[in-house]
Amino acid sequence: MTVQWGILSTAHINRRIIPAIHQSERGHLLAVASRDYEKSWDYATQWHIPKSYGSYEELLGNDEINVVYISLPNHLHTEWIIKSLQAGKHVLCEKPMCLSLEDFDSVENAAAKTGLTVMEGYMHLHHPQTHLWKSIIDRGDLGEIHSMRSCFSFNLERGADNYRWNANEGGGSLWDVGVYPISLFQYLYSASPINASAQMYIENGIDLSTSAMLDFGEGRTAQFFASFRSSFSTDTVIHGSEAQLYISHPFTNADACKAYIRRNDEIENLDVPRQYLYAGEVENMQDIILEGKIPVVSLQQSKEVLKTILKIRS
Structure with a gap:
């Protein structure tokens, strides 16, 4: 079939x-x-x-x-x-x-x-590179995870016919790109935050940018920045007690993704699996x-x- x-x-x-x-x-x-x-x-x-x-x-x-x-x-x-x-x-x-x-x-x-x-x-939760990040964390390669931080920012051209600029149509950077770091954090922590706080820059009823802090309990936090008015970035860092995982493209352009683990002054470059993102x-x-x-x-x-x-x- x-x-x-x-x-x-x-x-x-x-x-x-x-x-x-x-x-x-x-x-x-x-x-x-x-x-x-x-x-x-x-x-x-x-x-x-x-x-x-x-x-x-x-x-x-x-x-x-x-x-x-x-x-x-x-x-x-x-x-x-x-x-x-x-x-x-x-x-x-x-x-x-x-x-x-x-x-x-x-x-x-x-x-x-x-x-x-x-x-x-x-789409990023289906990608083998995301499964690699998860396996690194679950194996304990980074030690205990204390913090994650990520962003998804880009300059979005204004247009009346683009729903992203319309509050009544579910517009704003949080709904559009903030969902990516949130979904990644919750997948990697295997948990949902118990508390959340944020600062938003709002025009005409939509957030052009959002900076948020998520509290996952037991000393575990995550921070992200989502924006329609900043240069492109999706840089993400996972902080553990023993090492940090740096990821360049966790959500877009997966073929360009580079990642490495830093332990003190030592760098371990990772072989990131490739697959068409969607x-x-x-x-x-x-x-x-x-x-x-x-x-x-x-x-x-x-x-x-x-x-x-x-x-x-x-």
Whole structure:
């Protein structure tokens, strides 16, 4: 069996996941939908997608499609996740999957009722380099972990048509890129923070930057900086009692990632595994559908990240 994919929207982020589906031996990108049929047709032609639709409902009505990738603006995720599940489709949804716990509960209930899988698109949690960081920590190579710090910053061009600048559509740097260090911290600590505090720089109802401190208890902390108004950086450091792990690209451009362990004045450069950044989440979803495997990113993990975001925002 080949897993048939559909995509809801012609969003810019699609250019990242489409190659992963095209390159997969077990997946086929069958259709794309937009609310503008001409736009959908042009997009399908550009990306070699066989079918195009002028509404999301039409795509969901195609019984050949097994799974949909949702890359709509953040405030539309919950509605179309539930509609996709009700149409009999598994769902891979861009982060953030939901903007409130009420919405999350609605998604969770719909998934339970239909018996279908919903997974949030934290592509870095599927990548073997992230699994390498986890194994280094779990083996005790760094000693006891006391602190983690990370950032995801870049200069985002302002635009009225970009939901990232709209507070009513789930805009802001925390929702857009702050979720990456939060999800990484919680994966590496195997825990959720018990407390959170933050400083935000806000314009027109959205945070252009957020600096946050997370308290994981037992003397364990994590700090991150997320920003739409700073030069690009994703540098991350894991501090242990015996050594530190330095990572250059934990979230983007994985092929350029460099990492090393520092023990006092000694440097151990790591052999970082390479894989197309979005391949893992595509393959995992296909494993779920074809082999009954479990999601790498569970709904519970997603819920814990959402709770942390809401703590920071409060």
